[in-house]
Amino acid sequence: MSWFSKLLLPGRLRTGPTALLPARPDPKTLLAVAQLADPEARTDGDDILAGGSRIQPPVELTADVLAKLGVPDDDGLWACRIAAEGPLPVDFFDKSLAEGIAYRLGGWSLCQGEPLDPAEDAGDPLVYLPAVPEPEEILPVLSEALRHAEAVDAERWPEGELIEGVVHVPVRGGRVADVYAGADMLVTIEEGHRLPPAAQTRWPYLTEIAIARVSPVTRTEEPEGEDADLADGPAEGVPDADAAPGPLDAASGTDADTDAGSDTDAGSDAEDVPSGNDAEGADEVRAALLVRAAVAVTLANALRGIAADSRGFQLAEPADVLPGGYA
Numbered sequence: 184m185s186w187f188s189k190l191l192l193p194g195r196l197r198t199g200p201t202a203l204l205p206a207r208p209d210p211k212t213l214l215a216v217a218q219l220a221d222p223e224a225r226t227d228g229d230d231i232l233a234g235g236s237r238i239q240p241p242v243e244l245t246a247d248v249l250a251k252l253g254v255p256d257d258d259g260l261w262a263c264r265i266a267a268e269g270p271l272p273v274d275f276f277d278k279s280l281a282e283g284i285a286y287r288l289g290g291w292s293l294c295q296g297e298p299l300d301p302a303e304d305a306g307d308p309l310v311y312l313p314a315v316p317e318p319e320e321i322l323p324v325l326s327e328a329l330r331h332a333e334a335v336d337a338e339r340w341p342e343g344e345l346i347e348g349v350v351h352v353p354v355r356g357g358r359v360a361d362v363y364a365g366a367d368m369l370v371t372i373e374e375g376h377r378l379p380p381a382a383q384t385r386w387p388y389l390t391e392i393a394i395a396r397v398s399p400v401t402r403t404e405e406p407e408g409e410d411a412d413l414a415d416g417p418a419e420g421v422p423d424a425d426a427a428p429g430p431l432d433a434a435s436g437t438d439a440d441t442d443a444g445s446d447t448d449a450g451s452d453a454e455d456v457p458s459g460n461d462a463e464g465a466d467e468v469r470a471a472l473l474v475r476a477a478v479a480v481t482l483a484n485a486l487r488g489i490a491a492d493s494r495g496f497q498l499a500e501p502a503d504v505l506p507g508g509y510a
Contacts, residue, residue, distance in 0.1 A: 200281035202263045203298070204290035205510070207241050213263070216287050216509050219496040220280055221380035232268060234380035236277040238284070239264045260290070276380065276495070283494040289510035302506035305472055306493025308479035310395040311382040315360045315374050316486055318351055322363070324485040325349045328478045329365030340364070360393070364400055368478065371396045379495045395482055397475045469505065476504035 208216075210226070217224040217233040224233035231238040241261040263284065265277045282292040286301040293299070331348025343350045343364070352362040363370040374393045382392050476490070480501055483490035490498040498504055 200265045200278045201293040202281045202284040204261045204288050207261045222384045234276045237266045237268045279494040283496045287509040289507040307396050307398040308476045309491045310479050310482045311489040312393040315393045328481045332366050369398050369400045397479050473501050476501040
């Protein structure tokens, strides 16, 4: 690398998207991770092409470069910058690609100068579907996969109908087509999404797909934009469809929630030993994430879909949703 390239390096990495990794990734491992997001990812010299983005080879960062990036790390890091190849990737796939690589290799992502620890918020598992499934098709699957609801919450879902332990709420308006609720989990079916790379490989003849998002039933979010009118209707309490239309958008809304945690993680040392309550809480979050991922994998297998995490990386089994799987 020339002196001029070294001079420009911190600015390029800070702009990102960049995956900051604790160790130099093996090229085969990095390719395998990229192929979870885009099955057609391939090597191109020292780079990897995936989903309209170019994953550049890892560069070791010195203490001086880390200081310029505002990342305190005494042990050093390796950086893989993600660059758009041609037109901007669909739904800012390059950003979700950097976050997904960092998530699986135990690192951080860096975009527009903001460091993010993606493990702080794994998001909701998704299922890519070629079309919105009919209630008769999905209800038997959900009845087996979800803990049964005992009754319909008429105040929350006035149009809900309890069928074999699952509350079905037909939604008329916005992107949400149907909502299915068990005792502690929501499955929100959204239509009209552009194809992420994993879905494009499976269904090259489609122009749009449906997405099923598996989320906790207790989560509440403020609807925005075209779906604001759903707040007073049958979908009250349902996660906003435009807040997570695809792998990136589902992840991009987590920045504000995770920035504070990222700074803490970066400077952790022997004194920052988690308390028993913190460890217990982390175990509960991990267990709940695994349960939601299991529902997503079950739906994908039954409906011939594709299970993925919130950043669009495919899940072959529930454990694939956990961070650091390739570290």
